[in-house]
Amino acid sequence: MATRRTSDATPSPKPTAPVRPESPAPAKSATPAAVVPVVSATAAPATPAPRKRASDSKPSAPPATDKREQVSPEMRRAMIAESAYLRAERRGFAPGYEAADWLAAEVEVDTLLSAGATTASQ
Numbered sequence: 001m002a003t004r005r006t007s008d009a010t011p012s013p014k015p016t017a018p019v020r021p022e023s024p025a026p027a028k029s030a031t032p033a034a035v036v037p038v039v040s041a042t043a044a045p046a047t048p049a050p051r052k053r054a055s056d057s058k059p060s061a062p063p064a065t066d067k068r069e070q071v072s073p074e075m076r077r078a079m080i081a082e083s084a085y086l087r088a089e090r091r092g093f094a095p096g097y098e099a100a101d102w103l104a105a106e107v108e109v110d111t112l113l114s115a116g117a118t119t120a121s122q
Helices: 073-090 099-122
Strands: none
Touching: 073 099
């Protein structure tokens, strides 16, 4: 059977252990890789750098005077081959003109490369 407490009965105090002050827990150090920057939605956007005007910049060094120095022999050969192919295509790939197409393509490519060199030096 359960007993009922009356209001005049006071419970006896429980003995308590002496309270020791707790030392704060050591702070966990975050590694730089774990740090994530917080971007505020109200933060002002970064101001873009001012644009440079053509008059602000110093003139650059002139390009090389000879485009042949900039075009490798493999590139020159590829340009000639493409030009020769286009010449053969225009005449319907009729046989017997392969050498003439190649020589004409060489002259065309060399003229274009030398014209580019004179234009670049001016």
